[in-house]
Amino acid sequence: MADGKTSSIRALGSRLLDRAEPLIKGVIYVSGWSSILFVAAIFFFIFKEAAPVLSSVDWGSFFFENRWIPNPADENKAPSYGAAGIIYGTFAITVVSMLIAMPLGLAAAVYISEFATGKTKEILKILVELLAAIPSIIWGFIGLVIMSPIIQWVFGVEVGVNLFNASLMVAFMAIPLIVSISEDSLRAVPDSYREAALALGASRWEMIYRVLFPAAKNGLLAAAMLGVGRAVGETMAVWMASGGTEQFGLLFDRVKAMTATIASEMKDTAHGDEHYQMLFVIGIVLLIICVIINVLSDLVIKGVKKKHS
Amino acid sequence: MPDxxxxxxxxxxxxxxNDIALDGLDFHVRKNTIFGIVGPANSGKTTLLKCINRTIDFTSTASVDGRVRIDGENVREIKNVYSLRRRIGMVFPLPVGLPLSIYENVAYGPRRAGIHDKGQLDEIVERCLKQSVLWDEVKDRLHSLGTKLSGGQQQRLTLARALSLEPEILCLDEFSIAIDPVTTMKIEDVLVNLREKMTIILVTNLIQQAQRIADDMMFLNDSDIVEIGPTAELFANPKHTLTAKYLSGEMG
Structure with a gap:
């Protein structure tokens, strides 16, 4: 009797599962497609907000002129939206921060993966993760309050919030990302590679440089690209530490990034006015830059794979 | 100096x-001979090889007591461990093609040893690939990735790589595991010829392979030497019943 009961429950269960199968499939299917839907929706809404102004934007001035005057003091003058200085700011911060973050991040990853052992390794990994968890507003605060006077003192410059400061903060934010992804990809290289190289009389460094790096190339590239993505998109810390002046500044000059411009000026606009729409145009350009970076990194990684096959 | x-x-x-992998081993290998080592899994064969070129150092839990000497020199006291490893070619049981081209896989060791002349490297690569019976299969695609070769080809590639530094000692850890019998025989012929130039230690699970080409052999079981002696003698008159059983395939 009991046996009959369990078997009938089991049969019911398997029947239910059979019924549920298409449902489960459907959920998975929808989840997969939803990511595409979200991306499309993001593009749609940002374009929608900017749409009214898109046809009248002076693109030449937008990309090549550094005259961002949305609210001219003289009310008779038309506002000007030359964003070249702002776009430059984003590029400059990205380049300088990556010059700092990539070598440091890679070196740290190599140390953690290849040289550190036991407790040291565990503690370092935890610290790196902790570093990644620090909110960007804290980094901005550190840049503004701590780093700025240090930069003034060490380099003898007048302004401490500048391209270098912002890049440093962004680098600190990107480093944990680069370290943990690089370390993962180095650790994924089989030990047999290490042994084979060392058994041939290679030194530790020759083994890392000649064998580990090529073997982990895809992961290392992915780490670099994520770092770049982080740098392009970072807002808060960049806003606080960069000085906020749109100009083609050098290392110790104030600069202003696209993200910080949107964040800082949105409050000055009225919903739907021209300034508001122009900020969305900056958003579109930012979005397109991110897409280009993603596509490029995809191509680079595919290229690496192809070359090796 | 055969002795x-x-x-x-x-x-x-x-x-x-706390696990003993080798338990107080005493033996020697004569110069320019092929020394066969047979024994069941977990008997310490691979550990023994790692003691010779000190790759055992990479295993942090391993501790080594006693002395391993090469030409009378204690390997523990050799300061430049890289030069020691260059003198010893090592082929691991699972083929490890480095993520480099076929050419660079073989040229890796010589480059590390400071050979950069293209002509000289070409010569080394060709010689080693011929010795490992791989040349004919890869000569037209030397610059494609070594890891794309088949398992058996990769194993011969690692053999070529091990030969690239003209080592004085060649350690082969079950080199023929993924190689077909015909190619294996060809490589065995090469090994017999190489004996003039180097001492070869052959760890093998193929008892017939040891019988075919080893001058002396050793039977390891449970971290210890059961029997050691000239190959012919071991097969003809094994002193231990365990040896007799293992060599005849009765030991399970």
Whole structure:
């Protein structure tokens, strides 16, 4: 009797599962497609907000002129939206921060993966993760309050919030990302590679440089690209530490990034006015830059794979 | 000097944590001979090889007691461990093609040793690939990735790589595991010829392989030497019943 009961429950269960199968499939299917839907929706809404102004934007001035005057003091003058200085700011911060973050991040990853052992390794990994968890507003605060006077003192410059400061903060934010992804990809290289190289009389460094790096190339590239993505998109810390002046500044000059411009000026606009729409145009350009970076990194990684096959 | 002791193990004990992998081994290998090592899994064969080129150092839990001497020199006291490893070619049981081209896989060792002349490298690559019976299969695609080769080809590639530094000692750890019998025979012929130039230690699970080409052989079981002697003698008159059983395939 009991046996009959369990078997009938089991049969019911398997029947239910059979019924549920298409449902489960459907959920998975929808989840997969939803990511595409979200991306499309993001593009749609940002374009929608900017749409009214898109046809009248002076693109030449937008990309090549550094005259961002949305609210001219003289009310008779038309506002000007030359964003070249702002776009430059984003590029400059990205380049300088990556010059700092990539070598440091890679070196740290190599140390953690290849040289550190036991407790040291565990503690370092935890610290790196902790570093990644620090909110960007804290980094901005550190840049503004701590780093700025240090930069003034060490380099003898007048302004401490500048391209270098912002890049440093962004680098600190990107480093944990680069370290943990690089370390993962180095650790994924089989030990047999290490042994084979060392058994041939290679030194530790020759083994890392000649064998580990090529073997982990895809992961290392992915780490670099994520770092770049982080740098392009970072807002808060960049806003606080960069000085906020749109100009083609050098290392110790104030600069202003696209993200910080949107964040800082949105409050000055009225919903739907021209300034508001122009900020969305900056958003579109930012979005397109991110897409280009993603596509490029995809191509680079595919290229690496192809070359090796 | 056929009786010159090229490699000399004196009371060598290796422990991994508390587990004994080699228990006080005493034996020597004569110069320019092929020395076969047979024994069931977990008997310490691979550990023994790692003691010779000190790749055992990479295993942090391993501790080594006793002395391994090469030409009378204690390997523990060799300061430049890289130069020691260049003198010893090593082929691991699972083929490890480095993520480099076929050419660079073979040229890797010589480059590390400071050979950069293109002509000289070309010569080394060709010689080693011929010795490992791989040349004909890869000569037209030397610059494609070594890891794309088949398992058996990769194993021959690692053999070529091990030969690239003209080592004085060649350690083969079950080199023929993924290689077809015909190619295996060809490589065995090459090994017999190489004996003039180097001492070869052949760890093998193929008892017939040891019988075919080893001059001396050793039967390891449970971290210890059961029997050691000239190959022909071991097969004809094994002193231990265990040896007899193992060599005849009765030991399970």
């Amino acid at each position: 010159h002791h090229h490699i000399d193990f004196r009371n060598v004990t290796v422990r991994y944590g």
